Amino acid sequence: MVYPKKHPGGPGILLKYAGKDASAAYEPIHPPDAIQQNLVPSQCLGPLAEISGVQEMSTEVIERTKDEIRVAQAMKERPPLSRILNLADMEKVAKSVLPHSAQAFYFAGTDDEVSLRENRRAFDRFFFHARVMRAVRKCDPSTKILGYDSALPLFVSGAAQASLGHPLGELNITRGCGKSNIIQMVCGFASVSRAEIAAAALPSQTLFLQLYRTRNEEATVNLIQEAERLGYKAIFLTVDAVVVGNRERDVRSIWDLEKEEGKNRYYEEGDGEEEINLLGKSSFANRNDGLDADMSWELTIPWLRSVTKLPIILKGIQCVQDAVLAAEMKVDGILLSNHGGRQLEYAMPPLEVLFQLRQRRPDVFDGLEVYIDGELLECFSNINFQDIIRRRYTARNRFAFHRATAVGLGRPFLFALSAYGEAGVAKIVSILQREIVTSMQLLGAASLRDLTPKLVERVDWEPVKREYKL
Numbered sequence: 001m002v003y004p005k006k007h008p009g010g011p012g013i014l015l016k017y018a019g020k021d022a023s024a025a026y027e028p029i030h031p032p033d034a035i036q037q038n039l040v041p042s043q044c045l046g047p048l049a050e051i052s053g054v055q056e057m058s059t060e061v062i063e064r065t066k067d068e069i070r071v072a073q074a075m076k077e078r079p080p081l082s083r084i085l086n087l088a089d090m091e092k093v094a095k096s097v098l099p100h101s102a103q104a105f106y107f108a109g110t111d112d113e114v115s116l117r118e119n120r121r122a123f124d125r126f127f128f129h130a131r132v133m134r135a136v137r138k139c140d141p142s143t144k145i146l147g148y149d150s151a152l153p154l155f156v157s158g159a160a161q162a163s164l165g166h167p168l169g170e171l172n173i174t175r176g177c178g179k180s181n182i183i184q185m186v187c188g189f190a191s192v193s194r195a196e197i198a199a200a201a202l203p204s205q206t207l208f209l210q211l212y213r214t215r216n217e218e219a220t221v222n223l224i225q226e227a228e229r230l231g232y233k234a235i236f237l238t239v240d241a242v243v244v245g246n247r248e249r250d251v252r253s254i255w256d257l258e259k260e261e262g263k264n265r266y267y268e269e270g271d272g273e274e275e276i277n278l279l280g281k282s283s284f285a286n287r288n289d290g291l292d293a294d295m296s297w298e299l300t301i302p303w304l305r306s307v308t309k310l311p312i313i314l315k316g317i318q319c320v321q322d323a324v325l326a327a328e329m330k331v332d333g334i335l336l337s338n339h340g341g342r343q344l345e346y347a348m349p350p351l352e353v354l355f356q357l358r359q360r361r362p363d364v365f366d367g368l369e370v371y372i373d374g375e376l377l378e379c380f381s382n383i384n385f386q387d388i389i390r391r392r393y394t395a396r397n398r399f400a401f402h403r404a405t406a407v408g409l410g411r412p413f414l415f416a417l418s419a420y421g422e423a424g425v426a427k428i429v430s431i432l433q434r435e436i437v438t439s440m441q442l443l444g445a446a447s448l449r450d451l452t453p454k455l456v457e458r459v460d461w462e463p464v465k466r467e468y469k470l
């Protein structure tokens, strides 16, 4: 009974089809090579009908749930990849093909999802002062992140449970990013092992590790050492999730499905309260004795430094004061992030934190690399935030390379891999490449070095409301 618990779709669906022909439910939502990719040949016994003793069972009719039928139909009706013009198109297809419970996990924000919405709305407050008559025919958006080459000033922000959306899970991101020269931050709790991900990467490909400090120090150290052995190049220590946020959309998803199937539960006089899993699909945070809520500046950074030589980046810095502390602790980078609006409700949008940091403490940018993430879904076509990021090429650099600033994207990669697998991942990178280059050219920037804060103004009015997803 070990695998059912690990199954991305939950144990229920496996038990429902146990010993029966699950082809009709399985095929539409799994790629044809999923069995070859996931089972060693000795575990693959052959077609069910050919195995003696199970023939009678294979004819049993299994009723598919309404959600399974919807997903199967949506998979057949996906538009050709060439008709995906932007990341919002990709999100739309993903939404249609994702099982309801995966949708709930991926889209969920915390509480009333105010932070989630505000992360996106923040982009509507920054406008350009474009420069013209500058030679931009040759435009180069490539950069270095922690000294490693990247085709674009962006990377994958690790988001757990990619296999809820696609059986090959994070491997799709690895393969798509390998071809596109984009760096992937791999979650410590990824649905595919870090070794498999490293094996799927090209020799020249860069991987970073996202780390949760759990209360089991030995397990945390083992994870870091394994990542070092496998050639991961940096540790992103997540600091904004000492406990899991309250994601009700995810918790409710099981009840939504019950309702859809006409199996709603009603209160009966005398009913006691049943136990509810309030962590939803984030229960994985309980692995290794749960998250360490006692992390501190004084103890955790020196401890991490004592167990690894890899660069240390703090993921989840949410205010100027903590950015300054991080610089004082001489970490290698900070990722301004509120976990995609999934942790503290009313956490400041990372874009606003970035703006405040540049205004109030521009010196912080001299000592470390600064990244942001959160709702960077459509912004490349609407606003290129790169310009408000001050780029520094400083001699005081501890490493012999140019310090760069970049942005992380979480959900867009989950959506792309869920909708079209590896090809979807490569597709969104190509979309982002085109959008970034076009924006740079229209701004009069031939390289990222030409993007300066002067090109951007924060306004106190908002443009006509766009529709926000939810």
Ligand SMILES: Cc1cc2nc3c(=O)[nH]c(=O)nc-3n(C[C@H](O)[C@H](O)[C@H](O)COP(=O)(O)O)c2cc1C
Binding pocket: 105, 106, 107, 157, 158, 159, 160, 161, 187, 188, 189, 210, 238, 315, 337, 338, 339, 340, 341, 342, 373, 374, 375, 376, 408, 409, 410, 411, 412, 414
């Ligand atoms: C489904 C999902 C799972 C996530 N899992 C993790 C995780 O395991 N560790 C972590 O540090 N951040 C996790 N994040 C946060 C992302 O790394 C990132 O900060 C966030 O998704 C950025 O916002 P975006 O999705 O709008 O791009 C997760 C986000 C999502 C949406």
